[in-house]
Amino acid sequence: MKTSLRWLFIVLALITVVRPVQAQLGIAPEGNQTVLFWPTTVTNSVLQSTTNLASPNWVTVSNGVPMTAISVTNTSPAMFFRLYDTNPPACMALIPAGSFIMGDTLDGESDALPVTNVFVSAFYMDTNLVSYSQWQGVYNWATNAGYGFDNAGAGKASNHPVYDVGWYDAVKWCNARSQQAGLTPVYYTDAGMTQVYTNGDTDAVYPNWAANGYRLPTEAEWEKAARGGLSGQRFPWGDTISESQANYYGCIFGCGFGYDSGPSGWNATYETGETPYTSPVGSFAPNGYGLFDMAGNELEWCWDWYGTPYGQPTTNNPTGPASGSSRMMRGGDWYDYASTASCAARYPVGVGPNGGFYKTSLRCVIGL
Numbered sequence: 001m002k003t004s005l006r007w008l009f010i011v012l013a014l015i016t017v018v019r020p021v022q023a024q025l026g027i028a029p030e031g032n033q034t035v036l037f038w039p040t041t042v043t044n045s046v047l048q049s050t051t052n053l054a055s056p057n058w059v060t061v062s063n064g065v066p067m068t069a070i071s072v073t074n075t076s077p078a079m080f081f082r083l084y085d086t087n088p089p090a091c092m093a094l095i096p097a098g099s100f101i102m103g104d105t106l107d108g109e110s111d112a113l114p115v116t117n118v119f120v121s122a123f124y125m126d127t128n129l130v131s132y133s134q135w136q137g138v139y140n141w142a143t144n145a146g147y148g149f150d151n152a153g154a155g156k157a158s159n160h161p162v163y164d165v166g167w168y169d170a171v172k173w174c175n176a177r178s179q180q181a182g183l184t185p186v187y188y189t190d191a192g193m194t195q196v197y198t199n200g201d202t203d204a205v206y207p208n209w210a211a212n213g214y215r216l217p218t219e220a221e222w223e224k225a226a227r228g229g230l231s232g233q234r235f236p237w238g239d240t241i242s243e244s245q246a247n248y249y250g251c252i253f254g255c256g257f258g259y260d261s262g263p264s265g266w267n268a269t270y271e272t273g274e275t276p277y278t279s280p281v282g283s284f285a286p287n288g289y290g291l292f293d294m295a296g297n298e299l300e301w302c303w304d305w306y307g308t309p310y311g312q313p314t315t316n317n318p319t320g321p322a323s324g325s326s327r328m329m330r331g332g333d334w335y336d337y338a339s340t341a342s343c344a345a346r347y348p349v350g351v352g353p354n355g356g357f358y359k360t361s362l363r364c365v366i367g368l
């Protein structure tokens with residue numbers, strides 16, 4: 001895996017680094033222009049710009065020659081730039097390294113407090129929730145390779161997200177996806193990391209964070225990815241939500257959600273047939289990192305045990321408390337209110353990690 005590629009957002013005219021990360025894209029003023037430069041070791045990348053991070057429309061910079069240094073005329077309005085990896089793993093997006101504010105104070109939710117400055121290393125994340133067809137492809141391979149699962153998973157259609165997936169099964173499925181792809185599995189049942197986790201339900205799971213295989217995101221990784229480069233916003237795109245932006249249960253009267261534009265009830269576009277009223281993966285606009293359904297549709301398993309406060313056991317790549325009774329889920333779903341779909345909302349499932357039900361799904365990440 002490449003370890004040199006990072007994204008860096010820069011705003012010209014202000015000449016300010018918006019999101020400091022492991023700097024690969026540098027800046028230098030030159031009269032009424034700004035020179036952007038990056039190491040010659042960075043390959044498979046293009047320079048892109050947008051004028052709005054809340055609703056980004058990333059386009060390749062055309063008024064510069066793609067070299068290791070170019071000059072761009074300072075513009076008004078200010079423009080944001082990123083060095084974009086053009087060769088990530090298939091159907092994954094690069095989430096840049098850096099610090100971000102985890103949690104929020106917008107709605108007085110105790111679970112979103114205290115807000116904490118957290119650093120997360122760069123990683124790749126699936127752009128979509130795992131679809132039912134994708135789940136089945138790995139699941140069928142895995143059961144023929146000695147894996148055992150509690151549930152076979154379900155889906156309303158092949159291009160809808162898989163559901164009825166418990167945490168143990170999600171972790172084992174990540175290992176199977178890794179092995180099927182020829183990558184090193186992340187999860188083991190022994191501290192020496194010699195026994196790949198393939199069967200049974202055990203809380204004694206040992207992650208090899210350095211492995212190049214697929215895994216569940218940590219809670220901190222998930223929230224950083226969901227925010228899409230924005231800071232202090234309620235949702236991946238801003239502070240309000242409507243059924244044109246996500247699949248959730250609207251409530252504009254009597255719920256106290258002034259940020260919910262509704263309409264009330266399940267999303268009418270997908271309230272068809274029998275429940276669950278999921279939507280095909282990728283049905284709504286992506287966030288600033290190119291990720292779909294980071295709010296609504298199906299809840300997503302994270303690695304961490306549920307616990308407070310944020311930043312356990314450290315604020316540098318935290319992995320959550322050492323033990324607990326529920327694993328963490330994030331992102332909201334088709335069945336629940338807008339409040340559960342916010343970037344800071346934390347959802348400890350009321351069933352154990354072996355439980356799967358109509359609103360539990362997953363997406364994978366790969367560390368760098």
